[in-house]
Amino acid sequence: MTVRATIMQVAPRLTASERKLANAILADYPFTGLQQIQELAARTGVSAPSITRFVSKVGFGGYHEFQRQLIAELKESRRSPLDLMSEESAIQESDFLGDYAQRLADLLTTLNSTVPPGQFEAVCRLIADPSRNVFVLGGRISDSIARFLSTHLQQIRPKVFHLAQNSELWPEDILRMRKQDVLVLFDVRRYQPDLARLATLVRERRKTSIVLVTDKWMSPIARDGDIVVPLSIGAGTAWDTVVCLLAFVEALIVKVSESNWPATKARIEEWDALRLVRPDEVQGQGKSDEA
Template sequence: MEQSITEKINVAFAGLTAAEKQAARTLVQNFPWAGMGTVDDFSAAANVSSATIVRFVQSLGFRGFKEFQKALIRESALRDVSPLARADEAAGPLAPKDSGLVGVFRGAGAWYVEGIAETFANTNMEELVAAASILSDPSKRVFAFGGTFSHVLAQHLVSQLQLFRSGLHYVRTGSLEMSDRLSSIVEGDVFVCFDFRRYSMAALNCSQIAAERGAKVLLITDQWLSPASKYATSTLIARVEAPGPSDTMVPAFAMVEALCECVVDALGESGLKRLRAIEALRGGEI
């Protein structure tokens, strides 16, 4: 799998200068538009020098701004590709025709494993630590939202973490409950948004509402970045490419599982104390 621009940023981030990190954040929060103009346009948006922008793109492995911009344009074209278009452009079957469905099954498994490996290898550890830190703060309420398919990730995050801390709420898409949840968000809360291509307008709108109400927005998205990234305090990226026409949530599920492990570790004894209390109640079959 070819490394995307956002993944290049994640890998290089720790070694960037403060000004280059500012350029990186500007691009991530305004992807891909921040990089679509001139060098001077990008530098003005990031409030850094033009020379910083040139050094930034070179730190990502590009020879210059034009090469970086061409890659950005290619990637932005992938953001809204439909399942039908992906099916039409598929390179071929997962396995040789004579291997049958077993070969297809094994090929899919290999693809998912690679997607998980690429997701973990290209994770920005500063963003991961920031995400785990805000989710492990028991004083902060957490609201989790997902789209048509990604809502299962939001539900899973809440189900996993509610064993170890309170104040977790799943925001169900398109419901009266969604309006109720959003209206109750206050400064200091955390809004976790799952949004993958083809991106949800609801995810963008809900993230904006949460940010305007003072919540920290944690976005979990793909390497092409949801438009909701403009409101995100922290952004985590999971691979979604699959060999078939539909994108996969497998690497994102692995990301959620690993993030929950980090949160539980950060909670420490307080999390285990809650788990013991819950297990005791379960033992009473209430």
């Protein structure tokens, strides 16, 4: 578990001054926690002894141990495929596909522990609510997963918008956002600064709810997220995997579509009726070709 996740877990047990300190650390994570203890005390108005008690509650023997963990997380979150390749655990060449598939299967079993049922239900309720606009965007790689989500949601319900990768086109969508709407962002290591700036802008200017799907090291967007979903991406190879992200998204799609199946069914029927090539025509053409 990351320091951020631990802080959020112990938050209900913190004193007022400790919550103030926790908020400051999470607002610019992990960099605020890398300051000298005297600097952090001056910045937050929390005494050095209170900071020491805080890091003890978070599970560390002292402030230096706390900072060492933050530094380790920072290094891990910025690793490239070249860095990962140097430490990968070798896949069996005799059964490469089988070994790799087993690694992915092991990762999928972590979904139950990393995404509490209540959190999953909360995300589904936000996305399924027809009174809300839903905006979706991902990073350079993760946008393929974001697109998978938005494409399905557009068939399930109205008012779903996928933001362009070109940030110059974002103002139109931002101006459309309302307080009751939801922005779903995907951002995994190595995180994209422009997505973090987008989240902060939306939070400050539009007050829109933000759902972040990220990894266990957590994107900087987490400081602006209303719901943060950290998923496993490491498969012990040079390349991170998106299998848990895809599984999470597929579960969302199924849950949201079934939450009001009559409405979903009606929209899909209308959608198919407006397609230039209808599914029944494709099926008929296939039968004709076979004949």
